[in-house]
Amino acid sequence: MQAGKVSIRMDGGPIISAFATVAGSKEGQGPLRKGIDKIEENSTLSKQNWEQAESQLQKETLGLLFHKGGLEQGDIRYLFAGDLLGQLIATSFGIADFHLPLFGLYGACSTMGEALALAAMTVHAGYAERVAALASSHFASAEKQFRFPLGYGNQRPLSATWTVTGCGAVCVSKEGLFDKEKNPDIAYARITGITPGKVVDIGSRDAMNMGAAMAPAAFDTLLHHFEDFACGPEEYDKIITGDLGIIGQRILLDLMEKKGLSIEGRHMDCGLEIYARQGQDVHAGGSGCGCSAVTLGAYILPQLFSGNWRKVLFLPTGALLSSVSFNEGESIPGIAHAVVLEHCLS
Numbered sequence: 001m002q003a004g005k006v007s008i009r010m011d012g013g014p015i016i017s018a019f020a021t022v023a024g025s026k027e028g029q030g031p032l033r034k035g036i037d038k039i040e041e042n043s044t045l046s047k048q049n050w051e052q053a054e055s056q057l058q059k060e061t062l063g064l065l066f067h068k069g070g071l072e073q074g075d076i077r078y079l080f081a082g083d084l085l086g087q088l089i090a091t092s093f094g095i096a097d098f099h100l101p102l103f104g105l106y107g108a109c110s111t112m113g114e115a116l117a118l119a120a121m122t123v124h125a126g127y128a129e130r131v132a133a134l135a136s137s138h139f140a141s142a143e144k145q146f147r148f149p150l151g152y153g154n155q156r157p158l159s160a161t162w163t164v165t166g167c168g169a170v171c172v173s174k175e176g177l178f179d180k181e182k183n184p185d186i187a188y189a190r191i192t193g194i195t196p197g198k199v200v201d202i203g204s205r206d207a208m209n210m211g212a213a214m215a216p217a218a219f220d221t222l223l224h225h226f227e228d229f230a231c232g233p234e235e236y237d238k239i240i241t242g243d244l245g246i247i248g249q250r251i252l253l254d255l256m257e258k259k260g261l262s263i264e265g266r267h268m269d270c271g272l273e274i275y276a277r278q279g280q281d282v283h284a285g286g287s288g289c290g291c292s293a294v295t296l297g298a299y300i301l302p303q304l305f306s307g308n309w310r311k312v313l314f315l316p317t318g319a320l321l322s323s324v325s326f327n328e329g330e331s332i333p334g335i336a337h338a339v340v341l342e343h344c345l346s
Helices: 050-069 086-094 111-124 139-146 210-228 245-258 289-306 323-327
Strands: 007-009 015-024 038-040 078-082 102-105 130-137 166-173 189-195 238-241 267-269 311-315 317-319 334-336 338-342
Touching: 007 210, 015 050, 015 289, 038 050, 050 086, 050 130, 050 139, 050 166, 078 086, 078 111, 086 102, 086 130, 102 111, 111 130, 111 166, 111 189, 111 289, 111 311, 111 338, 130 139, 130 289, 139 323, 166 289, 189 210, 189 289, 210 245, 210 311, 210 317, 210 334, 210 338, 238 245, 238 289, 245 267, 289 311, 289 338
Parallel strands: 015 038, 078 102, 078 130, 238 267, 238 311
Antiparallel strands: 007 189, 015 166, 015 189, 130 166, 189 338, 311 338, 317 334
């Protein structure tokens, strides 16, 4: 199962058997609106504060996952989940009512990639038959924690990205599970490989330019992936980063070109797909844990299931900063986790 220095190869790997997405009204006005399961027009979700609203996003998304997958509480053995808030409070309050064993994760905006990778490893190793992976973010709760409360009315530079209000969840299953009172699990995609990312710190200190901080980490993970699997960009229909935005995408493309590995024709960034380039003022693009999580369910998995794409590299990216480290003058490290997703005929 080990591949090269850091990767894992999963021949006949687990499948994604169900997925669900919930997003805010701004995301519901974007190009992916038809693929989002539920759009919340009220950004507070009728809660008292932004943090409670994000917890409600998780609760609704996980509930939808159970409904769409025909799942009952006992069908999911473990949950890998996370968010951007301190001590993962959106997650711990959001999923408590489901009474699932929880592995709380923080990989910044790369959390969906981390959760998906760990879920696949758990199922493929035989520790569980079904595991859920989930990640969320909320524009207002993120601005409040990392930047400025909305009431401050600060002006955002053009390098800034817009944190997605949204949540995505998937069920990762052992193939062939069958309950005579239910249908067998549908295989929306198969997970066949993982390249976990390393912390890469280039010394960036601009909290309004996340793309520049994360692009070197995506570059590092891509190089390790190609080396470990003895392949190149041509192996994939799409190489999909999480939220580099316009600036981070350009940096990544340039870094790859310098290595003689052109990905420009097949690179896609979730942060540039979830919002319209014209008509939605998000500056450099979308970001947040919910960015790649929502795009995975609303766009990537349907494309794989239909066979429009045969094989993609899903590469959520994250900027590992906190309000504490930033205010103490620390730099902003980046990380990126790669997951190989393939079309599954069954």
